[in-house]
Each structure stands twice: as C-alpha cells, then as structure tokens.
Amino acid sequence: MLDREGYRPNVGIILANPLKQVYWGKRPRQHSWQFPQGGINRGETPKEAMLRELWEELGLTPDKVKIINSTKDWIRYDVPERWVRRDLRGIYRGQKQIWFLLELTGKNIDIDINATNHPEFEAWRWNNYWVPLRDVIEFKRDVYKKVLLEFAPSLFTSHRDLTPPENWGKVESTSRFRR
Template sequence: MLDREGFRPNVGIILLNARNQVFWGKRLRTHSWQFPQGGIKHGETPEQAMFRELHEEVGLLPEQVRILARTRDWLRYEVPEHYIRRDARGHYRGQKQIWFLLRLMGRDSDMNLRATDHPEFDAWRWNEYWVPLDVVIEFKRDVYQMALTELARFLPRPNHHNRYLRSGMRPHRQEEGAQRSALSLDGGVPPAATTSE
C-alpha cells in the first residue's frame, strides 16, 4: 500500500527501559542494528500496527509497555534504488513513518525475538538514548535522528533521590539543589550505560 508519492506507511518504535536506555535489535544475519519497525496494513491504525510489530519483532504484548508519545507527522526516508526490488522500481520510493516512544513495563526476560516464524532480529541490547547512529544503515540515519530529537522531550525524568531512600539516608539540601541543576543541564538523561544480551 503506497501513497501517491511512492511511500509506504510504516511505524517505528523507540522502546525505553527504566534507565531511559533504548532497545536496539540486530537484523538477522547482518551487522546492522535498528529499532523495531514495520508496515501498516490496510485498515490498521498506526497504533494497531505498532502493537502488532512490537509483538512480531520483540515478543512484547500491549500490557507490557506504556505509550509515552508519538511523532506529530509522518517522517520519511527514501530507499536507494539498488535496495528496491526490480519490479517495484519507479513506484516505490521509501517509507513514511509514525514513531512511538514506549516504556517497558515488564522485564527484559519478557522479550522474545522468536515470537513468530519470521524473526527480524537475532540479538538485542540496551544502549543510551543518544548513542551514535553509525550502526544504522546510512539511508535511515536522518529519520532516526528526527524521531529521537522530536520524542526526547517526553523522556521520563529519573528519580535521583531513590538511592537515598533505599539506604535510609536523606539528601542534604545543597546536594538536592546540585541535582536539580544537573537535571536542567543534561535533560535528565542518565549517564551512558550499555548492556548486552
């Protein structure tokens, strides 16, 4: 299903864990990493397509995530001609996407890359939100940058006081003020951390 300009409607998914790290999947039998994404079928809303793709590619169910935001408009990227099937050339130009920002409410162990008979990914990892995009195939990098930038303002603010409450200590007033300053400078994004699975 293409629009008049040759773009296929599609959804992209930025999935966050509790530390505001994002899910990256490694495409089957390749060295390229990407966010979950997929086409919108005839009669589906973008949200319905997002939940279907989330289950097909990552194995998560709607109750295991919470929608935090979505892009206001379609974000487009063109696919280089040598990636387009010969019979589609001249008609198909690329993808137009609605991007969703989701919070994982379940556990890492809820992920299942083999939820369907046609897996998209063979590995996954958490990366910091602003990880360099050089692992993404070149023609998708601009749209990833646009989606991450537009949705960054909806990132949940981490609660920096939890470490004191767990230890039974109360933060000192001066330290509280310093933490507020840091939040305003770095946007509340936690320091870089990467884990793999």
C-alpha cells in the same frame, strides 16, 4: 500498499527501559542494527500496527509497555535505489512512518525475539539513547535524529540529555547483546 508519492506507510518503535536506554535489534544474518519497525496493513491504524509489530518483533503484549509519545506527522525517508527491488524501481521511494516512544513496564525476560515463526531480529541489546545515531544505516540517520530529538523531552529533564553528545559517533553501547 504505497501512497501516491511511492512511500509505504509504516510504524517505528523506540522502546526505553527504566534507565532511559533504548532497545536496539540486530537484523538476521547481517551486521545491521535498528529500532523495530514495520508496515501498516490496510485497515489498521498506526497504533494497531505498532501493537502488532511490538508482538511480532519483540514478543511484547500491550500490558508490558506504556505509550509515552508518538509523532504527530509522517516522517519520510528514501531508500537508495540499489536497495529497491527491480520490479519496484520507479514506483517505490521509501517509507513514511509514525513513530511511537514506549516505556517497558515489564522485565527484560518478557522480550522474546523468537515469539513468532519469522523473527525480525537475531539479537538485541540496550543502548544509551543517542547511540543509534552512530549505528543505524546512513539513509535512516536523519529520520532517527529527528525522532530522537522530538522524543528526548519526554524522557529527559536534564538539558545535557536533550541533544546528542558532541562526540556521539564515539559513544559506546552500555551492554552486550542478547540472543
């Protein structure tokens, strides 16, 4: 399902733990890390799609999270043509997303990336809030920066935490990944 401009409606999820670290998932058979995201099915609201994706990608039920914030408008990104299937070239431009900031109210053990028969991630880890700006694939970087900047005031009160560190490209992850 594409809109008139060639963007697929989608939701993105930033899941934070009580230490204000964010969930970071590794795509299967790739060295590609990202926040959970997925398409909105016909007839679904963005919130319904987010809850479905939360289960499909993280094995989390709504009682294990608290919604802290969401973007008010769609945020778009273009997918480079080399990444677009040949049959969609000239039709598909990219994704338009509504993002949700969630707090994990459950425990780490509640996260089950193998809850479904088609896992979206093969490993995961908690990262410091700004690390995804360094690690995400380049064509998603502007979207991640916009969303992280928009959501930072919902998590942080300290002025120094509200913007990416000057050396954000050198920030290291705070923990090892989990399988």
